[in-house]
Structures are given as structure tokens and as C-alpha cells.
Amino acid sequence: MTLPYFDESHALLRESVRTLREREIEPFINEWEDAEEIPRELYTTMAEAGLLGLSYPEEVGGSACDVFHGIVMTEELMKSASIGLLAGLFSHNIALPPIVALGTPEQKARFVTPVLEGRRIASLGVTEPNAGSDVANIQTSAVRNGDHYVVNGAKTFITSGCRADQLTAVVRTGGEGFGGISLLVIESDTPGYRVAKKLRKMGWAASDTAELVFEDCRVPVENRIGEEGQGFEALMVNFQRERLGLAVMAYAAAEVAFDEALRYARERHAFGRPLTGFQVTRHKLADMKMRVAAAKAFTYQVAARINAGEYPVSEVSMAKNFACEMCDLVVNEAVQIHGGYGYAREFKVERLYRDTRLLSIGGGTNEVMREIIAKFEGF
Template sequence: MDTAYFNDTHEQARQTARKFIATHVSPYIEDWEEAGEFPRELYTLAGEAGLLGAGYPESLGGHSEGDIFLKVALSEELMRSTSGGLVAGLGSIDIGLPPVVKWARPDVRDAIAPAVLRGEKIIALAVTEPGGGSDVASLKTRAVRDGDEYVVNGAKTFITSGHRADYYTVAVRTGSEGHGGISLLLIDRDTPGFTRGRKLRKMGWWASDTAELFFEDCRVPANRLIGAENAGFIAIMTNFLSERLMLAIMGYMTAEIALETSIRYCRQREAFGRSISGFQVTRHKLVEMATQVDIAREYTYRCAALMQAGKNPIKQVAMAKNFAAQVCEDVTREAIQLHGGMGYMREAMVERLHRDGKLLSIGGGTTEIMKELISKQMGL
């Protein structure tokens, strides 16, 4: 345990998450990956284990509110499932629910959040649009006020937990063009005019449910507005900070698992009369992989420490996400190379890790968008 950042409570949480993965996930993950989904019941099991409520108010059924490193510890252990898709699916709570907890009307928040934290209900965040990608400020889905309702028209895509969610935190345009005209609405899955399209088949994250969403004269009660009208962009950006930190964690953990798997394989695999770890070129490659993983992890910890201290490290978190995503891509690629032909087989863990890792330079804002964000923070 790194005592500079983690305490005994965090270690206990790790043990809980480790047991959860070993009992409820690891024996089945290969089948879930091939099936393209994991059982809905896993949310309830995770809720019962306290894995979903970490970081949320006790009044809503959560615990350890504001403890960033508890979330880090749990995220690291959940990644031991070796499935980015599973972690993303369970983790849709942490991008869909925070705006509701922070800014929704108390009666709406209290009616929804506890069931989500127990794993009885699922929530998703719907921001990305078919023509928009990372350009959040240009989103087109429009909500027009009509009496006590908003009438919503538009579409979303690449939405994690998009098919099975019960509630959706949806970014809509209620005002003029640009970031100043965006609001957030909480929309129930059975709202008339709201439909879910096809399940999207992806390069990686197979076990996660990813969907298209469509709104056609969808009427949403005005009390489902999250925060003030036309103030949604700030809420989305606040959400992005924690989401990007989690993506950085996914990056170095995917790389770390690939490294550990490669070390074991290189010790066991023999070529030319000895294990391939006996060759200098192999050892040096593993050392370089380990160096990159350690740097990505430690810098991400530093970003988490800044957040824990109440700072708003937009630049640093964007840097951490970019760096961890690149480390993930490089290390998983080298892991496949070290495995040789076996690394190209679907049965090899490193094959899945490489596919899953590619998403990290795209999701939560692309690498290129992150660089633009960083440059602005630098005053360029």
C-alpha cells in the first residue's frame, strides 16, 4: 500500500473489490465478453458490496463522500477484471449520477439516487451526438419549454449503458448557440418520444452496453431540469474532470496488467534453449514498459491529490489522461509483440487489453481535444 496516498480504509475497500471481482466476475468474464454484455444483477451485487456508493453522500445511501483516493483504489481493483467494458458499464453511475446529486431538485434527487446507488436502477450520461463527437459546445439536441414541460428533439450516440439504463442525464440546447445555451435534463427510459436504437458493436469494451438514443417530441417535466437553465456546460465540464481521472486510471491499470502478464509469459516461454526473459532485449523492453506504467500511475496520483485538496487541476488531469492513454497503447502493443503469435489470439488476455485500451485516447475528450484544452490552460 502506498501510504503517501492510501490509508487502511482504502486497503479494506481494495480487499472488498478484490473479493467481488474474484467471486462474481473473473469466472465469467470471458463468456460476458463474447456475449457483449454482463448480467444486470451485477449492479445490485456491486451495490450490496458498497462499490457503487463510494464518494456519494450518506444521506442518499452512499459513503466516504469526497474521498478521491477511495475511488482510485476501487477503480484500480475493478480493472483487475481485465475488462474495460465491464468497468465502464458499472462506472456509468459516476458520470450520470453526479450532476443529479449536485444540482437536481432535492425531491428528484432523493427519488432517484438511492436506488441507483443500491444498483437497483442504472443511470447513463448522454452528451455525445452523431455529428459532434468531442465538440460538446456545438450539440444540436434541442429542448423547448412548453408550459411545465420541455419538448426534446435530437439524437445521441456512443452512450455507455445506453440500452439498459433506467435514467439518462441528457445534455440539451435550451438557449442560443455555443456553450452558454446548454442545459441538462433527467429523462426516464419510458418517457414517450424517447427510443433506444441498435446496440453498437465496438472494437473493444465488448462487455459494455453502448447505444444510440433518439428523442422525437419527447416531453420531459420541467422539474427534471438539472441545475439552472443554460448552465449545463459548467456541470458537464465539472463532470469531465473526474471522468478523465478515471480514464487515466484505466490507462495505467490496463498497461500494468499487460506488463504483469508479459513478465509471467516471458519467464515461462522458451526459445533457443532458454526462457525469453533471459534475452537482454526482452528484459530491456519489460523495463521500459514498467517505467512508463510507474510514471503514469504516480502522475495520476498527483492529480488525484490536487483534486482531494479542493483544487481544479484541469490541465494536469488532461495531461494525465493523454499520457496514460499513450502508455496503455504502447505497453499493450509491446505485450502482444512479446507474446508473439499467441498475443494475436483472442484467448490471450493481452489481445483484449490492447483493443480495450484504444478507447482511452478517444473517450472523455480525444487526445487532440485534450491538447487544445491544455494549451488554453497554458495561455497559448
């Protein structure tokens, strides 16, 4: 059955991404995981295939498409079983949308097009040592001084932060609370900008993650995105796409884990029969399949509303939480079915077990999602 969300263009894209994944990624992904970074050349490869600019306007170097083209790409790339790969390749998808939405033509030419062409790496800088999901408590300061802002502070857990050429930074230009937050693009060669350290993580090994420090960084006023005080609103719109993307990663990762568990259960024998010959295994697999299908269907439904121009904040939070919590359960069961092999690096489920744990934290924790749901549902 063909789902109403997809047409021939989605099928062609899926085949194209599958071919690229099989040729350019899967033969090398274990090497990149061990190196804890992906090669910069891969950005160029992805750009030439038109994948870095998917969902961006044509005037900035993107490709006109809908939300489901992005979902198709994520689903296919997730079959590499490396969330770190996607996080590193597409860190610009949380760094560039505010520039596309609020930036001037000159800012888009400087900060958007080169990234979509694979010539620059872009990151988003929100989280600080003492402020994560509590965005209104951001403390990195940007004080106006003539034609520049003087920026002081620190950011942490910044995806692609070690190698980023530019950072869309959330800074405080005004008083306390949401209204004092603005966005500045800070280029990595700015004096006073430095990578304090590369963070080593449980998972997402293929993406570099940094702690950044700003010490009297002089950033031109022309690098401000939008007006002063517009940062929080732009960030909240950005979060909706990010959270939808995390939901897609979650059910896609769980689907890979299920496929790996089913294959292993059919091949592995115990007490003279395959693991699928035991009711307990079949029931585990049935539950896993059921949960993946439910999360996928709900995420598609929410994506369709976004595609139609709606802004379903509560439902996006529901989709993220539902998919991420389902993913934790399914991946855990996949490891259990593999037994001791599920703990070995050579098996995909081991990497998925480490990588998927962050999905319930990134883009707003499960607890924050529940607060958002409660607020928008009025209870």
C-alpha cells in the same frame, strides 16, 4: 513503502474488492464479453458491497470516502482485464454527479438513490452524430411547452444506453454556444424515447453502447437539473473526474498487460531459454515498467490535488494523455512479447489491446486535451 495517499481504510477496501472480483467477476467475465453485456444482477451485488455509491454523499445512499478509495476500486477491478466491465458498471459515475451537485432533494431521491442501490441504470447523453468533443455544438433541442420540454434529436456512443433506465441528457434550451445548454433527466419509458440501435464495437464488449433517438419526447420541467443554461458548466466539472478515471484505467490496464507479459516471458522458452533470457525482452519489460510507474505516480499526484479541493484542469488533461499514450505503447509491447498468442482471445492482452484503444478518445480526445493544456498554460 507505504504511499502517503493510502491508509488502512484503503487497504481494507482493496482486499474487499479483490475478493469480490475473484468470486463474482473473474469466473464469468469471458461469458459476459461474448454476450456483450453484464447481468443486471451484478449491479445489485456491487451495490450491496457499497461499491456503486463510493464517493457519493451518505444522504443519497453513498459512502463517505476520498478520491483514492475510488482509485483503489478501479485498480482492483481492472485486474479482470475488461474495461467494458467497468464502463458498464459505473456509467452512473458520469451521469449522477451533476444531479448530486445541482439537483433538488426530490431529484436526488428519484434519480440518484435508486441507482446507487442497484435498482436502476443511469447513463450520460452528450455525444451526437455531429457533435462529440465539441460540446458547445450540441443540437438536441428541448423546447419549453408549459410544464414540459419537448425534446427532439439523437445521441450516440452512449455507454449503457441500451438498458439505461434514465439518461442525463445534454440538451439545447437556448441559443447557440455554451450558454444555451441545459441538463434534463429523460427516463427511458418516456414516449418518443427509443434505442435506435445497439452499436457493436472493437472493444469494451462487456458494456452495451447505444444510439438513442428522441422524437417529441415530453419531459417534465421538474426533470431539469439546475437552471437553464447551467448544463455546460456542470458538464465541465464532471469531465475532470471522468478524465482522471480514464487515466487510472489506462495505467491500471497497462500494469495488467505488463504483469501478463512478464509472466509469459518467464514461462515461454525459445532457442533453449526463457524469453527473459534475451536482452531485447528484458529491455522491453524495463521500459514498460518504467512508463507504467511514471504514469501512475503523476496520476496520483493530480488525484491528490483534486482530493484537496483543487481544480487542476490542465494537469488532469496531462495525466489523461500521458497515461493513455503510455498505455497504448505498453499494451502493444505486451502483445508483441506474446507473439501469436497475443492475438488469441484466450489471452488477456488481446482484450486489453482492443479495450484500451478507446481511452485516448473517450472523455475528450488526446487532441482536445492538448488544446485544453495549451489554453490553461497560456500558449
